[in-house]
Amino acid sequence: MDGTCPFSLRSFLIVALATALCCLCALWAFGGVFRKAEAIKNKKSSCKCVCSCGGGGDSGTARANGEMAMCGEKRTATAERQVGGSMMEQLVPEITTHALSYLDYTSLCRLSMTNSAMRRAANDDGAWKALYHKDFTVEQDSITPVNGWKSYYAATKAIINVNAEFYNIIREGSLPAMSRFWLNADYVQCIHGSGELFMGYTAVIDSWALAFNWAQGGGGQGVTFQIRNVRARVLSDMAWITMKAYVDLDSGPFHVTNIYEFHNKRWYMVHHHSSVMLMDGDPGPHNLLG
The missing domain is CATH 3.10.450.50 (Nuclear Transport Factor 2; Chain: A,)
Incomplete structure (x- = not known):
């Protein structure tokens, strides 16, 4: 027995190595399942549109691309509306009043029905005062109407x-x-x-x-x-x-x-x-x- 490894120690090393290898394999397999589940989840939530591709093939791909394009257009339109509203809010009040003074009575009323930013601008008292002076007279500049x-x-x-x-x-x-x-x-x-x-x-x-x-x-x-x-x-x-x-x-x-x-x-x-x-x-x- 001199110069050789005892049987009990060699057996322990083999068992430990096999256990570590099994743990690594289990972790790799679990990670693959997790990554696959995340990919499916991201694919479903990438667009709010409901996609039912049907029979697959080129027609299914084209339909999916069309629906994704529609979602992109909706997001773009929403962003444009938000930008338009923020631009109106960022204008100096005097500039907004001057711009709205070129509108007539009907157009100013219609503008107030578009969105909240336009409604605030179209209902501005200064804009209506400017329109009054343009359509009627400037002789009542100093009055303050009750309503x-x-x-x-x-x-x-x-x-x-x-x-x-x-x-x-x-x-x-x-x-x-x-x-x-x-x-x-x-x-x-x-x-x-x-x-x-x-x-x-x-x-x-x-x-x-x-x-x-x-x-x-x-x-x-x-x-x-x-x-x-x-x-x-x-x-x-x-x-x-x-x-x-x-x-x-x-x-x-x-x-x-x-x-x-x-x-x-x-x-x-x-x-x-x-x-x-x-x-x-x-x-x-x-x-x-x-």
Whole structure:
């Protein structure tokens, strides 16, 4: 037995070597299964689109590529929208207001319905103030509307449309429409271009009946109005408009003031005052329709 390794030690070394080799093989096999599971998981989660390739082959590959391209386009579009919103938010407020001032009323309202960033920009009070000055007048720059410039713009646009309806009624000579246009109240007043004053609802409507009869009799047949220099001021339930009304461009204009009150969700006229502007000592035509 001298010079040789004992049998028990040699057996122990063989068993230890075999055990280590088995552990390495087990670890390598487990790692391969884990890597394969991770690859399958990543393949499924790489795109949110549902891919069912079917029969395989070229058609299946093409379909998968198409769906991956669609996912890429969606991600790109989303990124572009986010970039567009962030760009608007990063603009200096004065630049944004100036850019939006080139839009009209309808376009600005539509812009506010695109996304949250555009809605904040389109509802900016400064943008609506700039649009008001562009479409109406800069004479009211110092006022502060109670409900903001957007609401004030809408109210001004509404009362100017009502005022235009008043002159359409005169052109048509419709007494029923004129009767509905005035508020049925004792304090309403009408001063025609002739200088005559009519007080109370009945007297005012009778004066318009007289004016329409005069026009239909030939004295004012074919006469049309041109309204210029319209200026409006609107409060919560009261509005007044000043303007120049041209019945005949060869003569001077009528200076007109119309006052409206808001009742039962609509505007009614309560005061109309028309006075002719004297030119070169000529009193001009005394037109009831002024």
